[in-house]
Amino acid sequence: MTLPEVIREKLLFELERQGVEGEMLKRVAVVPTADLQHGDYQSNAAMMLAKMAKRNPRELATGVKEGLDESLEGVASCEIAGPGFLNFRVLEGEFVRRLGVVGQDERFGCPEVQESQTIVLDFSAPNVAKPMHVGHIRSTVIGESLARIATFLGHRVIRDNHIGDWGTQFGMVLWAWKKGVDEAALEEEPLRELLRLYRLGSSASKGDEGTADDCRNELVKLQQGDAENRGIWERCVALSKEGLERIYARLDVSFDCWLGESFYNAELAGLVESLIEGGFARESEGAICVFSGGGSEPKKDPYLKKGEDGFEDYPLIVRKRDGGFNYATTDIATIDYRLREWEAEQIWYVVDFRQEDHFTRLFDLAKRRGCKAELVHVKFGTILGKDGTPLKTRAGDLPELEDVLNDALAAARKSVGEKSLLDDPKEQEELAELIGLSAIKFMELSHRRESDYMYDLEKMVALEGDTAPYLQYSYVRCRSIFRKLEEEVELDGEGLELREEREVHLARMLVRFGEVVPQVLEDLRPNVLASYLLELARAYHSFFQACPVLKSEGAVLKTRLTLCEVTAGVLKKGLGLLGIGVPERM
């Protein structure tokens, strides 16, 4: 058990003895203090419960403290402060003991969840025939990290890349392909040629209704199984996938399956029929739509929106007037499949916040149809340029993901050229690739996912401060001590002594790893882990500066080496959970 878990358990026992019971106890929390002056952990339980039970908080706290002094003996001391805070100061002996244990544990003290669940993680989901753009960084990197963390905590995770391989854009590509595909260019640079075709079709249909109709017809023919269109489509998908795989390899991202929109095509017609039969959908303005189930008051009903005269319907459209299906239909079929084939208990969609309305209605419909799984829209904000508006190229498009990666790589090369101790050009290049891509990933993961954030290449050129290279450098520093160590010391976690305050603080941070990782899944926020790693690295550098390791002897040497080793392990593990690797030298 982690320290706050131990403290909480004893605290609950004492609270019960004081006559607090039932639901109220569930809300009792033990959290790290904001300021170490107040100890390591604190609980505001006495104040909260006293309010609910109309008792005096300090009185309740005093009663609890007496019992805690005894039950926490040897682990932590307890004090009452302010209006009724219970502050806990962990004893050095307990840190020593835990440091020894954590250092011997492959999981570094991080417990697995008690009930493993099957979680389908839907992330990245690029469109075929269009290159990935910056927006895909967020979904891809956040999704990969959540997948790794959930797996580490003991869940069964299925990573599904729900690619857009069946949508409207294909009508445009098919139309332009038939106008004149450049086979030589397709051979040379397939993605560029596909993009050219998409843009051609897109701009042609924007200006001209007739062309737009032609594009739609091409799509309908494809969806109805036309052999020629099907053949072109298959080539496009294959070529696109190759390009996508290359980027995923660079980002160290992987999937268990790629069940794109086309995979569900055959089920859609029957699905819509069953929605009608089940009373969920009906005809409206030529389309088949799902309307409100009347389950909630109009103000909160996702199928209604306020118009000029009262509430108007805002339905989920599952079959268009032209008979075609759209992403809502596919998404419903996808949920059905995931429940049926995988017995999913949770489905997480890592998708842009702008699709919130869509998911709210989609999830509501799923519940009405009897879906028991927990459906979560893991939403994220926009990446902004330096002017504070969404990042765009000069031409007005979203920058391509690969260009952004290469910019980061160029910046990292420069930095490596200036600072690296590596001589071999090949190693330097590998390091630059690692550092450059890590910097992007970490920038992404260290922000709160719901908020927009600013992409600033110049800031990343520096690779200083709160960045991935700072953490990687911390790891390298830990490792380099062991290369200089002349005789081997057995690090078995026994006979350790923490004397200096900075040693204690580093141990305090190391022991906290097991508390932080599960916290990420509470709100699906990897930035919690990212902040922790920065704080840990700062504690390490501070320790490193003040406490010579190799010049020390005996128990001090052993303790400091242990601190270095465990720090290296936690950094590597923690970064790994964010999808970021570490170099041995840099």
Add this chain to the structure above:
RNA sequence: GCGCUCGUAGCUCAAUUGGAUAGAGCGCCUGACUACGGAUCAGGAGGUUUGGGGUUCGACUCCCUACGAGCGUGCCA
């Protein structure tokens, strides 16, 4: 118009979901043992948390209001 998200140091972001004196990085200013890797460390200046009300022991966080930004708003995804 309506709805969602948001507004925190000069800049970029945090703040354990209502807890104690709002924290980091960048930038700026002082310093660091020829040092186990200076991509580092120790310290300093910098804030009426957009303005105004309210709720309470306690508010960046919740409620109301004004201003400002981004996004969404029936057949794209």
